[in-house]
Amino acid sequence: MGCPPKPQGAAVTETVKPIVAVVGRPNVGKSTLVNRILGRREAVVQDTPGVTRDRVSYDANWNGKEFVLVDTGGWVSDAKGMAAQIAEQAELAIATADAVLFVVDATVGTLDEDEAVVRVLRRSKKPVVLAANKVDDQRHEALAATMWNLGLGEPYPVSAMHGRGSGDLLDALLDALPDAPREAEVEEAGPLRVAIVGKPNVGKSSLLNKLAAQQRVVVSDISGTTVDPVDEIVEVGGQVYRLIDTAGIRRRVKEASGHEYYASLRTQAAIERAQVCIMVIDASEPISDQDLRILNSIEDAGRAMVIAFNKWDLTDEERRRYLDREIERDLIAWKWAPTVNISALTGRNVDKLSKAIETARAGWETRISTGKLNAFLGRLAASHPHPVRGGKQPRILFGTEAHNCPPTFVLFTSGQMDDPYKRFIERRLREDFGFEGSPVHVEIRARAKRADR
Incomplete structure (x- = not known):
């Protein structure tokens, strides 16, 4: 993945796709219907109410018309606690949508919660398309007809599981969307993906x-609350970023089950999609093998990185002393990453993340001219030549930075070089040129041996 273009500062007009919010009470099959419309398994589906907790957006297309689907958590009128937050997310999704796809379970009939959603929809004055789901065959069509009593117009009988009736539903949905596309002024270069x-x-x-x-994302002290990547455009310290919140990465994908399995796959995809990763570590607990595996994943993906030690408000002097030792012992391989001690709860030092992100971005994008690089390599070889191996001493003939994002150097040599010497070159590259916050890759291309004459 190449570097993002530098912002030119000039705003351009861009067509904004219409937005469809998919709402309904829990477990009526909203995520299954979203997957049916998308034609791929994107939304997390599990036979447990409340698996989708946040607003999650997907690009969709029907008959050549593009729109954005926003899948939401189940809406419960008298919700308390976490359910109340999910309801708030659904209301926010309705407020920002151009049209609403209201999903009901035809096999259960109209419940009080459905009536409560209808009241919210009426207040919003948004066009609504009613999907009577779980109509798997003709015998159930009469069940869908009872949904006329909601007063939202014609109920469209569909089976999200089997695809029955989804074409008619989508045609009605397109008719409900505005004809004229909205336009918005956007920067020529998109925000940095973090x-x-x-x-x-x-x-x-x-x-x-x-x-x-x-409250953009549902928060709970239940481990693994977030199960979908969720994008948010935010401003931090005067800089605009596209933040990608991800599901907690499980120890190993094969150990995860159900929706966690799919969420862990998409979390890795979020790392791949990002340009900078903020690695959040709980400062109040010992650094774990799981933390180290995620750090390795970010480095292997070649992404810039900032390490944020969170829950700093829960640490005392003794814990901080232990943490210093753990960092020295366990995080030595990533000492190139800028660190910030934060408390997401109190907001402590959260504004300092912007400076760390920009430092990591600059290191990730750094380019070294071929002339400057070879002058550096010449000095290095003169002061610290490669050790003699088997009577021969491999030499660096020429070097070039093949690409940045992350900085990747290819060295053409007279013979193979030891891994410790490669690491030595990488360390000296960092000392001379910085690259703070970015992995640095060094590749050796040994000259092919000539055949004996």
């Missing part, structure tokens, strides 16, 4: 909420 990653329950969602300055 993924918030870490093991479950370290405070990733709390951090996103603090940065977004609104």
Whole structure:
């Protein structure tokens, strides 16, 4: 993946796709219907109410018309606690949508919760398409007809599981969308993509909420609350970023089950999609093997990185002393990453993340001219030549930075070089040129041996 273009500062007009919010009470099959419309398994589906907790957006297309589907958590009128937050997310999705797809379970009939959703929809004055789901065959069509009593117009009988009736439903949905596309002024260069990653329950969602300055993502002290990547455009310290909140990465994908399995796959995809990763570590607990595996994943993906030690408000002097030792012992391989001690709960030092992100971005994008690089390599070889191996001493003939994002150097040599010497070159590259916050890759291309004459 190449570097993002530098912002030119000039705003351009861009057509904004219409937005469809998919709402309904829990477990009526909203996510299954979203997957049916998309034609691929994107939304997390499990036969447990409340698996989808946040607003999650997907690009969709029907008959050549593009729109954005926003899948929401189940809406419960007298919701308390976490359910209340899910309901708030659904209301926010309705407020920002151009049209609403209201999903009901035809096999259960109209419940009080459905009536409560209808009241919210009427207040919103948004066009509504009613999907009577779980009509798997003709015998159930009469059940869908009873949904006329909701007063939202014609109920469209569909089976999200089997695809029955989905074409008619989508045609009606397109008719409900505005004809004229909305236009918005956007910067020519998109915001830097920043993924918030870490093991479950370290405070990733709390951090996103603090940065977004609104309840954008459902937060709970239940481990692994966030199960879908959720994007949010936020401003931090005067810089605009596209933040990607991710599900907590499980120990190993094969150990995860159900919706966690799919969420862990998409979390890795979020790292791949990001340009900078904020690795969140719980400062109040010992650094774990799981933390180290995620750090390795970010480095292997070649992404810039900032390490945020969260829950700093829960640490005392003794814990901080232990943490210093753990960092020296366990995080030595990533000492190139800038660190920030934060509390997502109180907001402590959260504004300092912007400076760390920009430092990591600059290191990730750094380019070294071929002339400057070879002058550096010449000095290095003169002061610290490669050790003699088997009577021969491999030499660096020429070097070039093949690409940046992350900085990747290819060295053409007279013979193979030891791994410790490669690491020595990488260390000296960092000392001379910085690359703070970015992995640095060094590749050796040994000259082919000539055949004996």
